[in-house]
Amino acid sequence: MTIEDVVNELQEQLGSFAAIFQRNQKRVYVDVPPEQTLQANRYVFETMKGRLATATGRDTPERIEVLYHYCFDSLGIVVTVRTWALKPDCELESVATIFPGANFIEREIYDLLGVKFLNHPDPRRLILSDDWPEGVHPLRNDSPIRRARNETQEFMRAITDEVTTP
């Protein structure tokens, strides 16, 4: 089996709703709309025997993208299933219902980016401490922490300018 076979199989099985890109000889990206997340992940994990390496959350202006990275170890390629949760609800079906390996990473993405994973078997906090305020997600672009940090940096820059200007 080669990367072409993997791309063809993905095209055949998921092509009706997903967009498949082959970036180079080792990397494949599959864009899946949120409604079919479970179906696509189940197919890649259970039928194609991918190993979930991890998932990445990424904040963009209108949505939060969640990328599930699957390694196909015998072929040496990585298939990334990209899905997204639209703001402001940010809800997505949980993949941890299919296999427990996705449990920790989905809890982390909820903590850092605020994607609510529906039907998650264990929706507790993982990264943030128990006394962290509800609804504040540090990796969001509009998070107050980020704003405070930017303001501090601007302030520092202003001071340094004043000092260094003769």
Added chain:
Amino acid sequence: MKRTVIPVGPFHPIQEEPEFFQLTVEGERVVDVDVRISYNHRGIERLCQDLTYDQIPFILARICGICSASHPIAFCKACEDLSGAEVPLRGKYLRTIICELERIHSHLLWAGLAGHFIGYNTVFMWAWKYREPVLDLLETLVGNRNNYENFVTGGCRRDIPQEMMPDIIKVMDEIQGPCEMLTNAVLDDPVLKVRLGGVGILTYEDAVKWCTTGPTTRASGVPIDVRADEPYACYDILDWQVITQPQGDVFAKVVVRMLEVLEAIKILRQCVEQIEPGPWRNEVREMPEGEGIGHAEAPRGETFHYVCSDGTNYPIRYKVRAPTYVNLPSFRASVIGQELADAMLTVAAMDPCYSCTERMQVIRPRLGNKKEVLDQKALLEMSWAKTERIRKSV
């Protein structure tokens, strides 16, 4: 039967690292477990978004003091995937040398600790004695015992002079004999076999379901190793083998790690033999827009890095996944049904690695009842007592 909840942590009583286990036991048997991590989240992913691509490998070397070659190399691979940069042949050999020296010292460190946990302090002394020349060698080669900082996108930061290569062979000659002896001693020891065999079994199905990596997985018979599956550095041109063991217990994990040390020595000898003078770095001038993924085999398993670039000097999203993050949840699968004396050994067998500082936690035993708190000494004594019992009966 009456159930008792035993909290272990938030500071690992044996490995001195922040984590929290809530074990539910019936008598001596563990029936349920809850794992809590991330007591010391350092926000490195976010920090990296404020650093340029040239600066990032240096902070990544600080993610972990032991795997300080594996994280930067995974990042460099991700950037090379993104930009399409090639590494010159000498650069690849240099990368292999540093990565394999790191593997040897990490596995020996673990073997020593594991020996200490079960009361084999001779193993502890030996393993750490022979780890020392490897660290000294690393200091000779790159200037530091840890935090090597030798990898940049497109190759290596500094060359290792050709005159230093015989030093590697000298150290390999020095440690090969003792490592072989240690491996044979582990394989032949009847007490070790009984003490560690059948303890903390992670089955093949569980390893696949929990998506574990590294020696933890290979000891369960799943033949995955990034070095062989998606060869980086020069692993594809060298002659070596992926070590697997079918049993999945702690003993299998010991065997996998000890044999991997011998494989690493074999790899290093080939590297020194084949390496030739030449360029060791291709300068990468700019990062194009797009996404890159890089993964590498650290001593503990696969490190996975994802970089998203918008064409500027700074990544807009950067993701790091350390091997323990996927191995630790599988503790749930391997510990249920074990004795309490083996629980900490089971988690130690996957060689967990967390970051190093901790928030404060106060434990107050009820007045006059000091037995409620099990400290490091008590847990170690529990484990040593079991070894002693087995030693007498064998």
